[in-house]
Amino acid sequence: MQSLRVIVAFSALLGLSFYDGILVYAASAAMPAHEAAAQNMPSTQRSPQLNGLDPLQAALLRRWYDAVGRRRTHESFGELITRSAKVQLGKPYRDAPQPAAPETLNVNLETFQCVSFIESTLALARCTWENRPGEACFLREIEAFRYRNGTMAGYGSRLHYFSDWIDDNVKRGRLVPLTGSLATEQVQQKFFYMTAHPMQFPALADPSVFRAIADTESRLSERQQLIIASSELATATDSLQDGDIVAIIGSKPGLLVTHAGFIDRGHDNVARILHASSFHQQVVLTAQDVADYVRRHPMRRGVMIARPTPPDWCSHDC
Secondary structure, three states, X not given: OHHHHHHHHHHHHOOOOOOOOEOOOOOOOOOOHHHXXXXXXXXXXXXXXXXXXXXXXXXXXXXXXXXXXXXXXXXXXXXXXHHHHHOOOOOEEOOOOOOOOOOOOOOOOOOXXXXXXXXXXXXXXXXXXXXXXXXXXHHHHHHHHHEHHHOOOOHHHEOOEHHXXXXXXXXXXXXXXXXXXXXXXXXXXXXXXXXXXXXXXXXXXXXXXXXXXXXXXXXHHOOOXXXXXXXXXXXXXXXXXXXXXXXXXXXXXXXXXXXXXXXXXXXXXXXXXXXEEOOOOEEEEOOOOHHHHHHOOOOOOEEEEEEEOOOOOOOOOO
């Protein structure tokens, strides 16, 4: 156990996190899916595997909703995101090993890693914005962020690479891309981390799943990606708002994004990063601004930025 912590800490010092940029979730027990209708969510909008939380996770979710309370007068969606995220400051970091079992909608609110922290916070903020602080809303929002086209359809449908996560949620109006207007560099990254490390992803033992992930990696490898170089990020910070998502571009082979968090401007208006940190082993707010945080390590090449949209931002179901 001690050696594992040393590895995690050393990786974080290099600007990486354990299972960098790959979505990993701890499991929670299930509630019968037929209860969806009783939770004011039409069954046609829910995946067959979209089950409920176990009693502990449900209690943690209720506690989180209660701590955030109602949407405040004149509060922007970004401000609601950061206010929701700050409730989890100090919550332990854990990047759980992936299970070999068939894909289910797993949620763990006892611990976070960087992406699960982002997804859970966004889900809770969207439900609070709509005054629907319930379990069914939260789970539907998690599914919508986590899977391609917003629907869970097996392991291959999960948006494992965070740049792909951003692109798919942008396509459905759940995020607005900001990198393009601020970009200083174009890169083309070869994606192969998952298929090169199948022991870390037991689901890849199924040949059909392996092929699906390989196809995704091939498609992503063909894209030109715009980024804001770390040396130029300071000039872009004035454009960043509370709740913006910052995806850090690392140098790990086979990956583009290696870490992510939220912008939090706070009372002093400094653009810091609020994130689940593998180095600190908990949810923290950086002491320095985002430009200084990214520049600290030469392995961090730059960032991508996206702004979450409130549920009423688009006319269709996004």
